[in-house]
Amino acid sequence: MTFGKFRLLMSKYGFSMIIMLLELSFVFAAFFYFSGIAPNWLSIAIIVFMYIGTILSIVNRNMPPESKVAWLLIAVVPIFGFLLYLMFGERRLSKKEMVQLENMDSMKFREDNSYDLRVRLKKENKAAYGIVKSLLAMDHNADVYDGTASRYFSIGEEMFAAMLEDLRAAEKFIFLEFYIIDEGLMWDSILQVLTEKAAQGVEIKLLYDDIGCMATLPGDYTRKLRRLGIDAHKFNKVIPRMTVAYNNRDHRKILVIDGQIGYTGGINLADEYINHIERFGHWKDGGIRLEGRAVKALTRLFLMNWYINRGEISDFDKYHLDNQAVAGQGLYIPYGSGPKPMYKSPVGKNVYQNIISQATDYVYITTPYLIIDYDLTEDIKNAAMRGVDVRIVTPFIPDKKLIQIVTRGAYPDLLEAGVKIFEYKPGFIHSKHVVADDEFAVVGTINFDYRSLVHHYENAVLLYQTETIPAIKEDFEAVFDISEEVLPENLHITWYKRLLKEVMQLFAPML
Incomplete structure (x- = not known):
């Protein structure tokens, strides 16, 4: 263990984590204790009721389909599933x-x-x-x-x-x-x-x-x-x-x-x-x-x-x-994006979708992570299939190796549709920029991943025909020159990385 990790463990954050784990353990222990002393028929009735209630709650909630699937898979885990959903499934405001x-x-x-x-x-x-x-x-x-x-x-x-x-x-x-x-x-x-x-x-x-x-x-x-x-x-x-x-x-x-x-x-x-x-x-x-x-x-x-x-x-x-x-x-339209219920719509995601869907010539994107849902993936693919020059730049050297496996797992589907993908060869690209058709650009904090698009408080600026759009496009072109284009024939994803990607993608909406 490094000194930094040891200091973190011994700080108030480590103490808080221990308390939260004890709290979680207490909830599970209390549930099993009361189930043990209650009559069998009552325990079974309560469990069945909680299962049915949890599933109905998930099915009827206004959430992306990907999140519903992930929570339904967790909910069917005996006992633990509906307790985890009860504690973490929904943001309840005080x-x-x-x-x-x-x-x-x-x-x-x-x-x-x-x-x-x-x-x-x-x-x-x-x-x-x-x-x-x-x-x-x-x-x-x-x-x-x-x-x-x-x-x-x-x-x-x-x-x-x-x-x-x-x-x-x-x-x-x-x-x-x-x-x-x-x-x-x-x-x-x-x-x-x-x-x-x-x-x-x-x-x-x-x-x-x-x-x-x-x-x-x-x-x-x-x-x-x-x-x-x-x-x-x-x-x-x-x-x-x-x-x-x-x-x-x-x-x-x-x-x-x-x-x-x-x-x-x-x-x-x-x-x-x-x-x-x-x-x-x-x-x-x-x-x-x-x-x-x-x-x-x-x-x-x-x-x-x-x-x-x-x-x-x-x-x-x-x-x-x-x-x-x-x-x-x-x-200029500076805007915010954030979690429900503070924001009723996924603002950051919808702005990206609208720009990509309206593009007629090109769309260039930089993002450190590429973990996106079905809707945004389809919009990107459809733009490429319409003949739009769609290019995405991700890091060659990752800050999180596991996340890069999931990011690279998204490549085959996009490449097949004609999207061009580049990896920034000198290192890690952290910028979150979009430029399209010499008219629109977005500069801000919003990654192409579930955390930014669903969970975090984010912000960005939508630019329309501003003096900085040519400079943003010029920067993209310079990045392409020093990046390595990902070609379908050179893309080798092992079976275990593919499996890991699928599992991570399945639970990504909750992470």
């Missing part, structure tokens, strides 16, 4: 969360001045209007913006340098929301600037995912940050209790400065993302800088997750007062 959800539903931020933009888009391009209209229908807090300039970053090192420069110029407030923060050159440099800004009176709010950082930060790290003047909190804080809420992690990456400048993309605040350290070969990532009106949406996304986590209703308007339009091309 009274506090229900109140928060009702309050969020009442917060409508769509601005009247975007109506003219939507009307103009409908006249110019009905297909593009349909993609935007669908997104706005799914995420009621998303909006359409012009008056925004953008800069695309093809590598983490460039984005890091720009972030530091903008942070040093902050005057009023800084919001940070990241899945992973790890002590090292990148975070230490940012923390130094944040400490200086806090001393100058700049308001700083920081939100990081507790599970995402449990192996990278001490359990009491928020206390240190608060002593430095940074209002820091953990999202979905780990405590010793069994809950499916831990599956809904905050995978977003958002930086907002003074409500005028915003960043997002795949880049976390850790040294591998800027290639200061090497973990899986060269780390290829990317992101985008927004300046102008569209930053309002990133500010709202942060404050909404802050509200979900803290239960505090913030004065949204006060953080928008100084937001000014700047000269820029095209339209």
Whole structure:
């Protein structure tokens, strides 16, 4: 056991895991104890009733077919099946969360001045209007913006340098929301600037995912940050209790400065993302800088997750007062995606599906993982069969070998339909980008896997005819040049890897 794993085991996270395992053991022990002292006929009746109730609940739930199949397979396991479903099968909101959800539903931020933009888009391009209209229908807090300039970053090192420069110029407030923060050159440099800004009176709010950082930060790290003047909190804080809420992690990456400048993309605040350290070969990532009106949406996304986590209703308007339009091309729609019931539809998945389905010339995709459901797979295949140039780039060097087996297991079906697949030969590609037909692009945090598409809180920016779309396409073309194309004749998947892939794919909706 490495020192890092030992430290994690002995931390509050290891203690919480032990408590949760004891809690789970207690539930099973209690069930078997009461079954043992009850009359046989009553025990049998209760078990039959629970089996029937569990199966009916799964069949009638509004969930993807893949999830239903996985839970039905688990439910038929004697005794353990329906107990596991009872404990983990469905996200049940507490009274506090229900109140928060009702309050969020009442917060409508769509601005009247975007109506003219939507009307103009409908006249110019009905297909593009349909993609935007669908997104706005799914995420009621998303909006359409012009008056925004953008800069695309093809590598983490460039984005890091720009972030530091903008942070040093902050005057009023800084919001940070990241899945992973790890002590090292990148975070230490940012923390130094944040400490200086806090001393100058700049308001700083920081939100990081507790599970995402449990192996990278001490359990009491928020206390240190608060002593430095940074209002820091953990999202979905780990405590010793069994809950499916831990599956809904905050995978977003958002930086907002003074409500005028915003960043997002795949880049976390850790040294591998800027290639200061090497973990899986060269780390290829990317992101985008927004300046102008569209930053309002990133500010709202942060404050909404802050509200979900803290239960505090913030004065949204006060953080928008100084937001000014700047000269820029095209339209921007920053949006959020997340688990039910916080989001009623899989926003991230549906945006990808709409872009792929509407494409006529090409669709390029980068994703570190390729574990997708039947619907999205069919949309990708159908686009290729229509003659669209569909290309997907995944890592050559994986961060998780088991996940790469499942990812590669998806290749044969896609290749047969004409999809071109590349693996990033220098190392690990972590960016989650889509570009299509020189008109649309998506830059954000949403992977092509069940975790991102179903379970996690995510965010992205939908770009339409912006100045950064040519740069995104150019980056894709550079990636193709240094990647290895996967050819059907060179694809050799052993029987045991195929079997492992099928088993993992079956239970992927629950993982």
